[in-house]
Amino acid sequence: MMEKAGYESVMARRAEIVRASVGIDYAQYETGTIAFDYERLLADTGYDVESTRDIQGRTAVGNTPLVELKNITELARAVAGPGKGARIFVKDEAANPSGSFKDRRASLSVHEAKKRGYPGVAAATSGNYGAAVASQAAKSGLRCIIVQEAFDSRGVAQPEIAEKTRACEAYGAEVIRLSVGPELFYVFLRVLEETGYFNASLYTPYSILGIETLGYELALQVKEQTGRLPHTVIATHAGGGNVTGTRRGLRKAGAADTTMIAASVDLSGLHMASDRDFNRKSFTTGHTGFSIPFSTWPDRADVPRSAARPLRYMDRFVTVTQGEVFYITQVLAELEGMERGSAGNTSLAAAFAIGQNLGEDQIVVVQETEYTGAGKHPLAQLNLAKRMGIDVARGDPRDNEPGRRIVIPQDPSQISVTEVNLDHLRRSYLRNARSSLPEGAELGDVDFEFLAADTRGSIAYVKEVVDELSGKSR
């Protein structure tokens, strides 16, 4: 019996546990050695934007306000060049029942779990998504288990995660709190196997289709309020679902020409599975520790094929510093009267800088906010940082150094974005794709087509890079 629950043994049963828990046979979508029919995987769920909106509406998810940030726009214009400074809007997703856009992602999963007769839902998440799943499960009468990476070896809980524990428990969920490490997935598999619950993974088609309504609503609201479509939409980027679902929804609303920008907090230098670094991040999501690996290999997710494929959907990918996000969070509270969580404001910091390069008649939309409160507030995060020996001071944000120094800008003119080189990410993706190939397997035409779509490159580009990589490894 011990053997059956051991690490190696459970991980070896991973495929069958996941198949039973999401009810999708991913094998039927394979079309090549590496290719799969992504659009059919999504379409087979039977949900479109209208039916998703209907389901979300039944639990008061979605239809959140679109708010024009007139004072922040004016502040950006005060530091921008003449005639520059786009109108900045924000989609106030904190108005969802559990306080974030994650309710959209949870709604279809929980709806599907209920429809298929699963006794409960489970999710592996330390962030807002846990509260969203717990909230949706509460409403539909399903039991719920959330597995979190919550505390370090000294027993110190990340305050934002401690708040998520409280929120999940408030919604009646069981919360399994773990110390630091990727074996959280092993514990999660054991829970799924033991309970027979539905796996409300962030990476299933349900989770992505649930976000399409965000992009869709946003485009309609901008059109209604301004008579035009947004020039740019910026999404805080971690696992890739936010960028993927929002862009798909924008297209479905006719905003095909809107530029989609992914934004993450730069946490370079901190190791995501390190016990030491765990409480030195100051952000639990929306950071490069997730967004870089998930952009360069989406299928590292907890389902065989991730429905979040960010490189397909982003036009640009930028990073901002921790200090810039804390600064803009304070500005949002004091100039717009909106006290919201910092991680969600990552894209607001980016919008503040990016809007300054656009004309005053253009529109930039920050597509989410999240709730704030004890643990999730900048004060809680910065007090923890200070306790961990991290320097917190005003200065030039270029001197920000994750894990050592959080630099709050002296002046709004210092807020800027750093471009992530998409070609580097594409090459890294193709390198990962190549190394995922079974021994002796070859890529066929359908695989090259798939890789081209996944990287938004041409087939010729993909072939050239793959040849180059093969040459190097010989």
Place this chain on the structure above:
Amino acid sequence: MTERLAKGTWVEIHRIILLPGERAPQVPEDTRQLPLEMRVKGFLVEHAALGEKVEIVTPAGRRVRGTLSEVNPAYSHSFGPPIAALSTIGSEVRGTLSERRRTR
């Protein structure tokens, strides 16, 4: 004498899931030297005292065994004191806006 807790008391249990030698191969050096620990809350199945091996029923209805580590665990996360590096941002940006509005 340790205090006996009544059956049905809301508690937290602690359990080691993986010993240092059992950690996943991709785990970094510092984490690999530590056990993977688990904490779960629920209602005590039988009366017990802190430090004893117990069984709880979780809010999802699962029965889980472990060492009784906390009774009626508090939510102690908070805001903490104000942070000086944030406290003047509001007046600074309001100043920038009024200056702009005055000169336009």
